[in-house]
Amino acid sequence: MRQALARLSAGGTALATAFAALILGALPAPDAQAFPATPKANVLAYLQSVTGNHIVSGQHNKEPASAPAQYTQQVKNITGQYPGLWGGDLMFNPADVANRQSVVDQAKTEWANGSLVNLTWHVCPPTQGSGCAFEGGVKSGVTDAQFNQIVTDGTALNTAWKKRLDEVVPYLQQLKDAGVPVLFRPLHEMNESWNWWGHRPGADGSARLYRITHDYLAGTKGLSNLIWVWNVQDNPAGGWADYYPGSSYVDVVSLDAWYKSYPSAADYQQILSIAGGKPIAMAELGKIPTAALLDSQPRWSYFMLWSEQLTGNNTNAEIQTGYFLPRVLNQGEITLPPGGGSGGTGAISGYGGKCVDVRAAGTANSTPVQLYTCAPGTAQTWTVGGDGTLRNPNSGRCLDIVSGGTANGTKVQIWDCNGTGAQQWQAQASGQLKNPQSGRCLDIPGGSTADGTQLQIWDCNTNAWQKWTLPG
Numbered sequence: 001m002r003q004a005l006a007r008l009s010a011g012g013t014a015l016a017t018a019f020a021a022l023i024l025g026a027l028p029a030p031d032a033q034a035f036p037a038t039p040k041a042n043v044l045a046y047l048q049s050v051t052g053n054h055i056v057s058g059q060h061n062k063e064p065a066s067a068p069a070q071y072t073q074q075v076k077n078i079t080g081q082y083p084g085l086w087g088g089d090l091m092f093n094p095a096d097v098a099n100r101q102s103v104v105d106q107a108k109t110e111w112a113n114g115s116l117v118n119l120t121w122h123v124c125p126p127t128q129g130s131g132c133a134f135e136g137g138v139k140s141g142v143t144d145a146q147f148n149q150i151v152t153d154g155t156a157l158n159t160a161w162k163k164r165l166d167e168v169v170p171y172l173q174q175l176k177d178a179g180v181p182v183l184f185r186p187l188h189e190m191n192e193s194w195n196w197w198g199h200r201p202g203a204d205g206s207a208r209l210y211r212i213t214h215d216y217l218a219g220t221k222g223l224s225n226l227i228w229v230w231n232v233q234d235n236p237a238g239g240w241a242d243y244y245p246g247s248s249y250v251d252v253v254s255l256d257a258w259y260k261s262y263p264s265a266a267d268y269q270q271i272l273s274i275a276g277g278k279p280i281a282m283a284e285l286g287k288i289p290t291a292a293l294l295d296s297q298p299r300w301s302y303f304m305l306w307s308e309q310l311t312g313n314n315t316n317a318e319i320q321t322g323y324f325l326p327r328v329l330n331q332g333e334i335t336l337p338p339g340g341g342s343g344g345t346g347a348i349s350g351y352g353g354k355c356v357d358v359r360a361a362g363t364a365n366s367t368p369v370q371l372y373t374c375a376p377g378t379a380q381t382w383t384v385g386g387d388g389t390l391r392n393p394n395s396g397r398c399l400d401i402v403s404g405g406t407a408n409g410t411k412v413q414i415w416d417c418n419g420t421g422a423q424q425w426q427a428q429a430s431g432q433l434k435n436p437q438s439g440r441c442l443d444i445p446g447g448s449t450a451d452g453t454q455l456q457i458w459d460c461n462t463n464a465w466q467k468w469t470l471p472g
Contacts, residue, residue: 035111035336037179040227042336043116044251044388045426047279047301048436049337055294056116056329057322058085058304060284061106065091065099068106071307078316079323082331085183086110087304090121090168092138094131097167104171111180115331118183118229118304121168125196126150126160130167140196147200151208161209162216169221176225185229185283186213189256190243192233201242210245227251231283234259234267241274247419252301256284268297277404277421277437286313288322295327337427345383345393346471347374351464352449355380356399356442358414359452363395366402369412371444371453384470388424389417390433398423401457406438409445412455431467432460441466 050056061071068088076082088103107117124132125142132138142150149157175182190206193199200206210230217223230250232240234257244250253275257263263271263282271280279301282289286309294300310319323330348356350371357372361379374380378394385391390399392414400415404422417423421437428434433442435457443458444465460466 035114038181038336040181040225040251041385041388043181043183043227044279045337046334047252047281048388048424048426049434050329051279051301051436052298052439054327054329055289055300056084056302056334057081058087058116058118058302059083059310060087060089060118060120060304060307062089062307063091063093063096065096065102068103069110071305071310072110074310075319075323078311078319079330081323082113082115084329084331084334085116085118085302085304087118087120090119090123090171092122092124092132092134097131100168100171104174107175107182108178108180111178113331114334116183116302116334117175117180118185120185120188123164123186123197126157126164130164138196139194141193142196147205147209151204151212158212161212165213165216165221169217169223172217172223172226173221176223179225181225181227183229183252184226185231185254186210188231188283189233190231191235191237191240201239206243207245211249214245214249229254229281229283231256233257233284234263238270240270244274247276247278248417250278250419252279252281254281254283257282258284258286261285261287262289262293263297265296268299272299276419277424278419285309288314288318289325289328290322291325291327294325345381347380348382348390348468348470349374350468351444351447354449354451356382356455356468358392358395359454361394362414363397365397365413365415367395367397367414368454369399369414370451370455371449372451382471388426390425391417399425401435401438404437405457406440408440408456408458410438410457412442412457427470428460430462431469433468434460442468 059072059075061068072083072086088107091097111117122138124137127142128137146157149155150161152158187197187210190198197209198206214228218226228250229252231254232243234255236259253271255263255271280299281301282303284306285303286306289303354371355374357370358379359368359370381393383391383393395414397414398417400413401422402411402413424436426434426436438457440457441460443456444453445456447465
């Protein structure tokens, strides 16, 4: 049905579009999968799982805060579907700042209805008040001296910036308390000069402000539900990596496409290179993605149409076609994995009743990880990280695929935790531990139960020696 409707609406005639809209409006959207309270690791695991084969549809909703789902509703009116990702904004206009609760309430509703949640923040500079105009406020500049103060602990402007962050903490805390992970995209398009925080490359520039923001909200304030989305615009000047705050500060790497309708092949490769195996996303678009784009750039995990651009820059037929592509996942078509939670520490047990073990309780990089008789001790103690890692606390290092390999038979080891795809492990409902970068699972060679058998990655299959029990 999806393909038939897409072909019909793609015909482009007014009659075809009207008929498709009539059919779509009469059809119910897929039953929403109400999401329970969920750690952010589950959402990250889901984004990794769709990478290369599917993409989540998304729609941003801009001001006013009193109508935080107006553009999402337009999608429903045109397609009969709600997007798989709802986007909102913590706002800047004084009236909208005073009405942030409406945005947070909508985020809770969208999550309960089975959509992922994204929040952007067009934040006023710490040189101004909590609310400001867009022109001359969000869209303004600060001097070099002022920026240096903002990113220097203990200065008046640094204190003002943290107070500005404090203003949204109660709202983000509500979402944490409700078990709603948030794809949080602060300081977006930091390679652009239109905003006060941007166009400052290098470790001490815009990236430093991002790190300070991350450490304050995630660390000091304990907002562990935030999925940190780093973002640049497709500025042809390139050099986007000069704004990257570091892999330990970023969960999703994203791009806004405004200089052209869609990311170019070179844009796509640049983002992939920066991401190093993390999920990537098209965080702002004016044009609905086409089948050709998604087939040629398959690793985007979600896209977000910008508010008024939905109908201002796309025909109904284009929107319908995009939403009914087989690759596109809408509300009701997203199933979060049951595994992948964070915080559990203990043994990882598997086939033959044996455990995942660091050879000789070693702590050095490249120490092999093997199968061994289960026994108390540091060699078999692992912490399930909210960032998709399995960390051995004794060494402080992570379960890692040797040289980042993706081929069958590549061995595993411990290595400095670095946020690369070689250290990402997604718990499957079947009990497997899947590495999304390679698409392969943690495996015991030949199903051997001999102590000292070094573990590897292999094509995911139904063999019992690919099933593991994580610490609770």
